[in-house]
Amino acid sequence: MSESNKTDFTNPSTFILVGIPGLETAHVWISIPFCIMYTTAILGNFAILFIVKRELSLHEPMYYFLCMLAVTDLVLSTSIVPKTLSIFWFNSREIDFIACLIQMYFIHCFLVVESGIFMAMAFDRYVAICHPLRHSTILTNAVVARFGLAMVLRGAVVIVPYAVVARQWPYCSSNIIPHTHCEHMAVVKLACANTRISSYYGLFVLFGVKGLDVIFIVVSYTQIVRAIFRLPTKDARLKTFGTCGSHLCAIFVFYISSLFSSLTHRYGHNVPLYFHIFIANVYLLVPPVLNPIIYGVRTRQIRDRMLHFFVFQAS
Template sequence: MSDSNTTTFTNPSTFILQGIPGLETAHVWISIPFCVMYIIAILGNFAILFIVKKEHSLHVPMYYFLCMLAVTDLVLSTTTLPKMLAIFWFNSREISFNACLTQMFFIHGFSAIESGIFVAMALDRYVAICDPLRHSTILTSSLVVKIGLVIVLRGSILALPYPILARQWPYCRSNIILHTHCENMAVVILACADTRISSYYALFVLSCRIGLNVFFITLSYIQILRAIFRLPTKDARLKTFGTYGSHFGAILAFYIPTLFASLTSRFGHNLPLHFHSFISNVYLLVPPMLNPIIYGVRSEQIRDRLLRPFTY
């Protein structure tokens, strides 16, 4: 492994995932909260899918989008966590070149898909509160399916250039990735070529994934808040605002770590390497864990269905 830093190659057969640089001796301890978060994410998101499938009263657009979010979170966390735990527990650091590029595609693709789902959920909430009488006629099942397909297609198209560009570069510096997974910039930085096109494309995707999506979400919530403040009583306003607070909390839990991780990877050159790695892991692990908790606690239907076996 020590020769990997000096070996010259243009298309490595394998990369070596370093884990969390500088904290290798603490990997076993770090793996404990990561493993707990993964278990919560798996159980919570499968519970969401099971409850929505069983309860016909939940077969409405809001919960269809919630199921899409649960599937996305399952894929996103499973793409990274098993390999990460293998590094921490078994020192299994090798990952093949093709597997690395595949992981890169899934990470960026499903992050873009999750961001798109939040926009769709904001649209659903906007219609539900601003035009409630026409909600079922506007957001029909066929339209929900079309929106879902557009979100998946958009996320896939945005993510596809990442591995395509990464495959083009000659890698002659090292095959050691100072990370727990194959994040785009962590791989591209190893290339001995002018990779500015990869950096520029990453910034373009960031502006689409966060800039445009946050703009549409903000626009929806401005209209939602205006409708809430027009309600006749304070109790009605508080009740309605509480209903939409869960969605807003899930948005913050996703976008804040994502934006912070993207900015620190490009501009935080003076920050320690282990800090970069922690932030990147947070945006991949925390939202899949928090989303089912946020929606499970705030959604009365899901909460009642979860507690039903314990109330008899």
């Protein structure tokens, strides 16, 4: 380790991102699935945006929320993968201190935004199934736009303390981050101070913000299930519940990976470090990859439009 990484400092100009500790020799091989996943996420989410924009029949609240989810996934994956690949391919490990805080802010801000979008999508499904005759009057384009703006503003405001507090901590012994990106707790752990406030605030965001979203989603789907079981025939119940299938799959992928990553990073002291880093990357990369696949495969309207577009292009 160089002397520059050992000397005392309180305001480091740069951090050093290690990548995946213990697996440095395999970085080139690990970069292959990372690159494939990132390419898939970019193509899949842009395809969703293109199809919805092109097809006037898809200009409905459900698909507007899906477009918001696609944009959020594009920002999330682009916030981490280019720098991660530069570490794997070119050993470009340095990141400016302010750039690190900005990356941290964007990652966690848009994770909160994505959670809010899932909550808004659950509300859309609740209104569509429980109050179908009022759906068009309740969820107008203006209401959908306000929902989206509110979710972005909430994420932007809630995550400000992450960066502000992290910037104030003294980093007095090391600027080496054993991670592929500037994850909040990975940065805070380098501080030479009692950082419980950062840890507690992170838990507040996890349970107090995302947790409330989950509660709202559970309440919405409880009402949806009750409405479905009141339908007269089995076919009607299956068809109605089928409209929620893609949303439920995306929710499980996002929240289960989020909870597992957050709790493992804080309390999995006996878990190998490379496993922590791997899970953190899976948590950020898998939802952007799977969301367009889930909605493309399970949502008939999008699947039909995609097939029609590619068949038309091929002919």
